[in-house]
Amino acid sequence: TTHYLFIVVVAVNSTLLTINAGDYIFYTDWAWTSFVVFSISQSTMLAVGAVYYLLFTGVPGTATYYATIMTIYTWVAKGAWFALGYPYDFVTVPVWIPSAMLLDLTYWATRRNKHMLILVGGTLVGLSLPLFNMINLLLIKDPLQIAFQYPRPTLPPYMTPIEPQVGKFYNSPVALGSGASAVLTVPIAALGAKLNT
Numbered sequence: 123t124t125h126y127l128f129i130v131v132v133a134v135n136s137t138l139l140t141i142n143a144g145d146y147i148f149y150t151d152w153a154w155t156s157f158v159v160f161s162i163s164q165s166t167m168l169a170v171g172a173v174y175y176l177l178f179t180g181v182p183g184t185a186t187y188y189a190t191i192m193t194i195y196t197w198v199a200k201g202a203w204f205a206l207g208y209p210y211d212f213v214t215v216p217v218w219i220p221s222a223m224l225l226d227l228t229y230w231a232t233r234r235n236k237h238m239l240i241l242v243g244g245t246l247v248g249l250s251l252p253l254f255n256m257i258n259l260l261l262i263k264d265p266l267q268i269a270f271q272y273p274r275p276t277l278p279p280y281m282t283p284i285e286p287q288v289g290k291f292y293n294s295p296v297a298l299g300s301g302a303s304a305v306l307t308v309p310i311a312a313l314g315a316k317l318n319t
Contacts, residue, residue, distance in 0.1 A: 160216075165251045172189065172225050173225065193219060200213040214258065217254040
């Protein structure tokens with residue numbers, strides 16, 4: 123029970139880091155302009171976090187549990203924005219659960235081999251997560267229209283939409299670097315310690 127309560131608490135906090143790392147796709151106004159950055163950051167976030175918790179509990183299914191908590195938490199955030207008067211499409215909930223299920227399947231199929239989990243499971247996450255989220259984005263009405271009609275109040279002036287420039291990146295290296303560092307430091311250190319034992 124303590125293990126799962128620990129996962130709930132950390133998964134909620136991980137969601138904040140995940141949203142920060144993929145901020146420009148979570149808010150649909152910049153969805154397509156930084157799809158590559160989102161795919162890299164979210165694949166890494168999910169793989170490192172879920173693998174850590176799988177090895178921590180040793181129970182197949184933990185990765186899906188972890189991704190489900192992140193999904194629920196993000197839907198709550200989506201509902202909050204909707205309640206403030208923003209359109210339903212203003213926030214898109216990223217698709218984590220199918221990729222997490224592949225991690226669990228890898229852990230189960232390889233008889234809980236942690237090295238195969240990292241190699242095969244991590245590869246499957248990296249290949250599947252961009253695909254699932256691209257399908258997810260295709261269902262959005264019009265991200266650029268949302269951007270012009272409902273600009274985010276938290277956008278700094280240099281990121282305010284001026285004209286549609288799909289394919290161009292509007293990312294803050296400082297925010298991305300700090301988010302990635304926060305996400306990777308603790309799980310990698312813990313994972314290294316686990317592998318050395």
